[in-house]
Amino acid sequence: MALFLSFLLPGIPYGCAYALMGAGLVLTYRASGVFNLAFGAQAYVSAIIFSIAVHDAWPSWAAFVVAVLVASPAIGLAVERLLFRYTRTAGPLVKLVPALGLLIAIPSVTQMIIGTATRLPSSLVLQTWKIYFHLGSTPVSGGELSTTVITVVVVGLFALVLRSSTLGLRMRAVVESPRMAELSGVRADRTSATAWVLSSLFAGLAGVLLAPIFATVSAPNFTALLVAAVAAAAIGGFESLPLALGGAIGLGISQQLLAGYLPSGTILSSGLRPAFPFVVLAVALVARRTLRQSSARDPLASCDPPALAFRAPARMAQVAVGSRAFGALVAGMLVATTLVLVPGSWEFVFTLGAVLSIVFLSITLLTGMGGQISLGQAAFAGAGAFTVGQLAMHAVPVLAAVLLGGLLAAALGTVVALPALRLGGVAVGLLTLSFALLATNVLFLYPWSGNGATGLTVPRPRLGAVSFAGSGAFFWLVLAFLVVLAGAVKLVQWGTIGQELAALRGSERGSAAIGIDMRRLRVVAFTLSAGIAGIGGALYACLQQSISVNDFNYQFSLVYVVVVAAVGVYSVAGALEAGVLYAVLMQLTSTLSSRFSSLLALVFALAALSYVRHPEGVVAYAKAWVLDRAEQLTRHFQRAEPPGTGSRGAAGRAEGRAAGRAEGPQPACLGEAEEAGGRDLRATAGAGAARPPAANGQGRSHLRSRLHGGDRR
Amino acid sequence: MIEPLLETAGLTKRFGRVVALSDVSLRIDAGGSVGVVGPNGAGKTTLFDCVLGVVKPDAGWVAFDGRRIDRLPTFRRALLGIGRTFQRLELFGGMTPREHLCVTERVRGGRGRLWKDVIGLGRPSPRERREADDLLALVGLEDVADVPVEALNLGRSRLVELARALVGPPELLMLDEPSSGLDDAERAILVSVLERVRHERGVAVVLVEHDLDLVTAVVDRLVVLDVGRVIADGPVDTVLSDAAVRSAYLGSGR
Numbered sequence: 020m021a022l023f024l025s026f027l028l029p030g031i032p033y034g035c036a037y038a039l040m041g042a043g044l045v046l047t048y049r050a051s052g053v054f055n056l057a058f059g060a061q062a063y064v065s066a067i068i069f070s071i072a073v074h075d076a077w078p079s080w081a082a083f084v085v086a087v088l089v090a091s092p093a094i095g096l097a098v099e100r101l102l103f104r105y106t107r108t109a110g111p112l113v114k115l116v117p118a119l120g121l122l123i124a125i126p127s128v129t130q131m132i133i134g135t136a137t138r139l140p141s142s143l144v145l146q147t148w149k150i151y152f153h154l155g156s157t158p159v160s161g162g163e164l165s166t167t168v169i170t171v172v173v174v175g176l177f178a179l180v181l182r183s184s185t186l187g188l189r190m191r192a193v194v195e196s197p198r199m200a201e202l203s204g205v206r207a208d209r210t211s212a213t214a215w216v217l218s219s220l221f222a223g224l225a226g227v228l229l230a231p232i233f234a235t236v237s238a239p240n241f242t243a244l245l246v247a248a249v250a251a252a253a254i255g256g257f258e259s260l261p262l263a264l265g266g267a268i269g270l271g272i273s274q275q276l277l278a279g280y281l282p283s284g285t286i287l288s289s290g291l292r293p294a295f296p297f298v299v300l301a302v303a304l305v306a307r308r309t310l311r312q313s314s315a316r317d318p319l320a321s322c323d324p325p326a327l328a329f330r331a332p333a334r335m336a337q338v339a340v341g342s343r344a345f346g347a348l349v350a351g352m353l354v355a356t357t358l359v360l361v362p363g364s365w366e367f368v369f370t371l372g373a374v375l376s377i378v379f380l381s382i383t384l385l386t387g388m389g390g391q392i393s394l395g396q397a398a399f400a401g402a403g404a405f406t407v408g409q410l411a412m413h414a415v416p417v418l419a420a421v422l423l424g425g426l427l428a429a430a431l432g433t434v435v436a437l438p439a440l441r442l443g444g445v446a447v448g449l450l451t452l453s454f455a456l457l458a459t460n461v462l463f464l465y466p467w468s469g470n471g472a473t474g475l476t477v478p479r480p481r482l483g484a485v486s487f488a489g490s491g492a493f494f495w496l497v498l499a500f501l502v503v504l505a506g507a508v509k510l511v512q513w514g515t516i517g518q519e520l521a522a523l524r525g526s527e528r529g530s531a532a533i534g535i536d537m538r539r540l541r542v543v544a545f546t547l548s549a550g551i552a553g554i555g556g557a558l559y560a561c562l563q564q565s566i567s568v569n570d571f572n573y574q575f576s577l578v579y580v581v582v583v584a585a586v587g588v589y590s591v592a593g594a595l596e597a598g599v600l601y602a603v604l605m606q607l608t609s610t611l612s613s614r615f616s617s618l619l620a621l622v623f624a625l626a627a628l629s630y631v632r633h634p635e636g637v638v639a640y641a642k643a644w645v646l647d648r649a650e651q652l653t654r655h656f657q658r659a660e661p662p663g664t665g666s667r668g669a670a671g672r673a674e675g676r677a678a679g680r681a682e683g684p685q686p687a688c689l690g691e692a693e694e695a696g697g698r699d700l701r702a703t704a705g706a707g708a709a710r711p712p713a714a715n716g717q718g719r720s721h722l723r724s725r726l727h728g729g730d731r732r
Numbered sequence: 733m734i735e736p737l738l739e740t741a742g743l744t745k746r747f748g749r750v751v752a753l754s755d756v757s758l759r760i761d762a763g764g765s766v767g768v769v770g771p772n773g774a775g776k777t778t779l780f781d782c783v784l785g786v787v788k789p790d791a792g793w794v795a796f797d798g799r800r801i802d803r804l805p806t807f808r809r810a811l812l813g814i815g816r817t818f819q820r821l822e823l824f825g826g827m828t829p830r831e832h833l834c835v836t837e838r839v840r841g842g843r844g845r846l847w848k849d850v851i852g853l854g855r856p857s858p859r860e861r862r863e864a865d866d867l868l869a870l871v872g873l874e875d876v877a878d879v880p881v882e883a884l885n886l887g888r889s890r891l892v893e894l895a896r897a898l899v900g901p902p903e904l905l906m907l908d909e910p911s912s913g914l915d916d917a918e919r920a921i922l923v924s925v926l927e928r929v930r931h932e933r934g935v936a937v938v939l940v941e942h943d944l945d946l947v948t949a950v951v952d953r954l955v956v957l958d959v960g961r962v963i964a965d966g967p968v969d970t971v972l973s974d975a976a977v978r979s980a981y982l983g984s985g986r
Contacts, residue, residue: 513854
């Protein structure tokens with residue numbers, strides 16, 4: 020019993036820290052529908068500010084005020100104001116990508132400001148390691164005591180506020196329907212800002228409280244804290260605070276119990292403890308009923324103009340040909356440069372770019388075309404890579420092993436897709452993330468798979484008498500794989516599967532009504548995507564010739580999604596551009612001092628923040644801008660037909676362009692309508708607004724929206 | 733006696749303590765047309781959802797073409813030949829009306845899709861293209877065939893859904909309040925389209941609708957639901973003069 024207690028009691032403070040951050044997650048999710056993964060980064064920032072301030076001999080209350088009461092809430096308020104306020108009616112991907120970007124960007128910025136020196140954590144109230152009293156025979160240290168007491172007080176106060184004030188009620192209203200809430204007089208923006216400030220405060224507090232438990236203050240520790248909090252929130256179905264809190268404490272305790280009772284020194288005991296929250300997360304995700312369906316729809320959703328699905332506009336024939344020719348020219352130049360002109364290190368860079376492009380193609384297929392989010396692509400790539408390594412040891416031809424690696428990864432993809440079928444949106448992303456964590460913490464450590472940190476060596480492939488050992492020959496091989504796979508993905512996109520996926524993205528009920536087998540389609544998309552990632556990983560293994568679990572860390576999965584989303588997730592070209600850009604920038608930043616080592620991730624993370632405004636991606640947006648100018652120029656020289664005939668005008672409108680270009684088939688008569696009070700009002704409605712039983716398409720709904728102040732476009 | 737196209741027997745569905753459907757038994761013959769009317773909350777949409785498998789009934793069964801379908805998932809029932817429109821639009825955002833029809837044809841087309849994809853690079857076959865053009869002409873959407881549906885107004889969006897439900901053509905067409913949000917011209921199109929698909933293609937129609945003028949223009953038979961029960965079922969004139977119907981739904985003024 021004493022032994023049990025000695026394992027159980029130390030789990031409680033962990034659980035408390037998970038609970039604080041879990042409460043924050045639930046709060047922002049309920050208030051704005053955003054699953055804010057950036058809380059991990061905010062906790063890190065608070066912890067590091069606190070630690071620096073205390074080491075600079077600030078009084079600890081002042082350090083606490085700056086770190087917890089100012090810094091973290093300020094970050095929360097800023098991101099709510101600048102980003103997430105605009106994502107309320109958006110889909111899960113639009114909500115997740117900027118959060119991922121922040122999770123990566125905030126620590127890199129912090130590192131650039133304060134440098135990479137090791138920071139030792141400081142205790143908040145009581146001395147962390149001093150034993151204050153014994154409970155039974157278990158010593159209770161200051162850190163444990165203060166964490167527990169502070170959490171109980173803070174959460175208690177919060178529950179009281181939520182219960183006695185109307186804040187909780189207003190928050191629920193805003194989540195259900197921001198539009199309806201505003202029409203009933205609730206200030207939706209202010210309510211959601213309050214929730215963000217409060218939950219950021221929790222995250223910062225959790226960071227400062229938990230910091231002393233770690234040896235140093237470093238960002239990955241806080242990512243681990245974040246995922247435990249996510250698991251706790253999932254136990255509460257992302258809705259119930261009491262369940263989330265209870266789940267968090269239970270999680271902290273069972274983690275310690277596992278560590279205590281599992282035989283020490285095995286991979287299972289050293290790996291399962293950090294991976295345990297993800298096992299719990301996976302189980303909770305699949306078991307909780309509330310997570311299976313995307314949340315209930317806004318009853319006033321039809322009042323808003325529908326969310327614009329991304330669609331590449333049709334281009335004028337000359338411009339389309341020109342842009343294709345230009346693309347081919349650039350690709351050809353890249354290939355020629357790689358083979359002829361550049362020194363060896365750049366040859367490696369471009370080969371790496373092509374390999375990464377293959378991995379990124381898997382994200383294009385799954386996320387861009389299928390609308391599903393996977394945060395575990397690195398694990399599928401790792402499965403492919405380690406298959407090659409293992410098979411090569413048994414004298415299997417490497418090229419065959421590469422294909423087998425792809426097959427194995429595809430099979431794993433099917434296995435992960437089956438439980439994911441019952442989930443939607445963010446939950447699928449979290450499930451795949453939990454798979455990736457399990458892979459890096461447990462699965463890849465065994466000698467029969469990744470062989471832990473030692474890793475495996477992989478030879479370059481050969482085909483009969485042809486050897487691909489030389490870097491030039493290997494580049495051709497990778498290029499061949501890339502061309503075939505890119506072509507295959509294009510074919511999938513144009514073909515039946517791509518069309519069905521596009522329909523499914525548009526409406527699940529609609530696709531079921533026309534006879535699309537949603538479950539089969541999802542599994543197919545997952546399997547294909549995992550297979551492509553597996554081949555990419557296998558080629559990566561051949562390129563590096565020595566691989567270990569660190570090459571396929573779960574954090575790469577997050578970075579990959581951010582990179583592809585930032586560059587352009589909806590087109591095959593986007594994946595290729597992302598691969599080359601990433602490899603080139605990686606080479607360019609590799610010479611910088613360690614303080615700026617995360618500059619690369621930061622560039623893409625910042626670009627991902629623009630995802631809210633430009634879901635097509637930064638590069639795709641820039642290309643569209645250039646092509647628009649090209650079309651204007653072409654027209655200028657032609658002066659033949661008036662601009663915007665036929666579908667071109669409507670495509671412009673679908674992109675939300677200026678009204679001047681919106682000549683579509685729908686008569687959009689700009690005019691002035693008189694409001695009852697006599698104030699002039701510009702609206703899209705013309706005379707139609709004056710005769711109530713008018714034909715559709717006159718702009719009555721838009722006029723009404725304007726009067727309510729709801730039309731923000 | 734001829735086999736009915738769609739038959740339900742004893743369909744019952746409760747949501748918590750609310751009884752949405754209670755012992756609903758219906759028969760719809762091939763090529764027939766039935767209007768389902770009743771006050772809001774009478775269970776009309778739930779009836780559709782039970783027939784299509786969107787919700788699982790607590791009791792009762794559904795048969796289509798002489799075959800029990802209550803264990804089939806929604807998409808299989810759709811492939812058997814049931815087209816459906818929704819009360820709240822369920823269009824495929826980002827796609828044009830033509831693409832809506834082409835993907836539906838591809839899905840309903842069945843086997844050999846991989847070869848079609850590889851040979852045709854995913855482009856619709858001439859037959860698919862022709863059928864899409866015919867349907868677009870039927871509902872009068874040729875001028876917006878290549879415009880993303882987001883740019884269409886509510887009325888034309890409903891016509892896109894109608895055209896999508898007509899791909900195949902289905903043997904049974906189930907329309908959930910198709911006229912809500914339509915203006916007079918679009919309503920006229922709706923009536924003429926329904927007339928034509930019934931008489932030229934022999935499609936059976938089940939129509940949930942509040943607009944009685946439209947219902948009586950299209951259907952021969954009326955079913956009146958109230959609080960989940962069938963309170964009347966018969967020829968339009970007989971049902972409309974029924975006293976129970978008048979008090980439950982029409983009000984005494986009519």
